[in-house]
Amino acid sequence: MSDSIVSLQGVFKKFGRNTVVRDMNLEILEGEFLTLLGPSGCGKTTTLRMIAGFEETSAGTITVQGESVENKEPYQRDVNTVFQNYALFPHMTVFNNVAYGLTIRKVPKAEIASRVADMIDLVQLKGYEDRKPDELSGGQKQRVAIARALINNPKVLLLDEPLGALDLKLRKQMQVELKRLQKRLGITFVYVTHDQEEALTMSDRIAVMREGVVDQLGTPSDIYDYPRTRFVAGFIGESNLFEGTVEQIQERVMTVRTEAGSLLVQGEGFAVDERIHVSIRPEYVEFAKEPVEGFDIQGRIKDFIYMGTVVKTAVDLKSGQEIKYSRFEQDQSVQSGDIVYLSWKPSRAVAIKRGTEVEERYEEEK
Numbered sequence: 001m002s003d004s005i006v007s008l009q010g011v012f013k014k015f016g017r018n019t020v021v022r023d024m025n026l027e028i029l030e031g032e033f034l035t036l037l038g039p040s041g042c043g044k045t046t047t048l049r050m051i052a053g054f055e056e057t058s059a060g061t062i063t064v065q066g067e068s069v070e071n072k073e074p075y076q077r078d079v080n081t082v083f084q085n086y087a088l089f090p091h092m093t094v095f096n097n098v099a100y101g102l103t104i105r106k107v108p109k110a111e112i113a114s115r116v117a118d119m120i121d122l123v124q125l126k127g128y129e130d131r132k133p134d135e136l137s138g139g140q141k142q143r144v145a146i147a148r149a150l151i152n153n154p155k156v157l158l159l160d161e162p163l164g165a166l167d168l169k170l171r172k173q174m175q176v177e178l179k180r181l182q183k184r185l186g187i188t189f190v191y192v193t194h195d196q197e198e199a200l201t202m203s204d205r206i207a208v209m210r211e212g213v214v215d216q217l218g219t220p221s222d223i224y225d226y227p228r229t230r231f232v233a234g235f236i237g238e239s240n241l242f243e244g245t246v247e248q249i250q251e252r253v254m255t256v257r258t259e260a261g262s263l264l265v266q267g268e269g270f271a272v273d274e275r276i277h278v279s280i281r282p283e284y285v286e287f288a289k290e291p292v293e294g295f296d297i298q299g300r301i302k303d304f305i306y307m308g309t310v311v312k313t314a315v316d317l318k319s320g321q322e323i324k325y326s327r328f329e330q331d332q333s334v335q336s337g338d339i340v341y342l343s344w345k346p347s348r349a350v351a352i353k354r355g356t357e358v359e360e361r362y363e364e365e366k
Contacts, residue, residue: 011060038209126191261296267351292343
């Protein structure tokens with residue numbers, strides 16, 4: 001999984017005066033599960049539609065297997081798309097829906113029957129061949145849509161929020177099934193979602209998008225543990241964010257003064273008096289009844305929130321900021337209203353440079 005199968009170079013997409021995708025440079029690797037993740041309006045679906053051929057680029061080039069596809073129709077691009085609304089033919093059976101792509105290509109009937117049977121078995125719909133879409137559940141419809149897309153042996157499968165219409169339990173089940181299917185087939189999946197947990201669960205790599213730009217590209221663990229911008233830190237999972245000034249640096253550990261008090265964070269490439277952001281995940285926060293050396297962050301426990309898998313503790317700081325702390329079970333040594341001192345291992349916090357936010361990168365354009 002080292003060769004690029006889809007390449008976007010300097011891709012822009014404008015609708016009138018509105019730039020939806022700006023200077024997109026992205027290499028999608030053969031056989032990987034890549035997720036385009038971001039809030040509504042960030043350009044992720046538009047990017048997918050440009051790869052598919054449903055939208056034209058305003059500038060830049062898109063190649064599939066090294067061949068430019070700008071002048072090719074969607075059916076000529078060796079990619080297939082699975083949509084959130086399934087887009088099944090309601091008057092056709094499951095068999096005929098799956099077989100549709102082969103039928104219009106005039107593949108021999110015997111081959112169609114064999115390939116459809118294999119694909120229906122692959123998506124675990126054996127016995128449903130004669131049913132119509134309105135006789136299927138949401139998850140079954142999505143399997144039909146995936147089978148119909150895969151039967152043409154595309155090099156790349158594009159999935160536009162395909163699980164968005166499913167209930168939570170079925171959505172989680174389909175996440176696992178889709179990932180297993182992708183691994184088994186070895187086909188490149190490009191997946192669009194706004195669901196952070198879904199992206200972390202399924203992806204080999206994640207491209208976090210905001211305002212038409214990829215803010216960060218990396219593995220799920222890189223994105224979660226080492227966010228490069230304040231936006232990524234706040235968007236992926238849950239994070240406690242501080243803004244402050246570097247007061248001292250000693251052996252890569254920085255003392256940072258914030259409105260909430262002093263704190264420690266490990267990092268490189270920063271300077272004394274530099275303004276930075278600091279991100280710390282709730283699971284890495286510690287609290288004590290006495291101050292901890294290097295930290296001066298005091299707060300009052302607000303409440304405990306039982307979340308099923310974890311108990312979250314909210315702490316109100318003197319600056320007015322609320323900090324989240326999470327553990328698998330409630331700490332019985334403290335109660336709501338208690339004064340506590342917060343700290344963490346400096347290596348668990350992430351120092352983030354200012355000036356890397358999307359709005360600052362293209363401020364001149366505005």
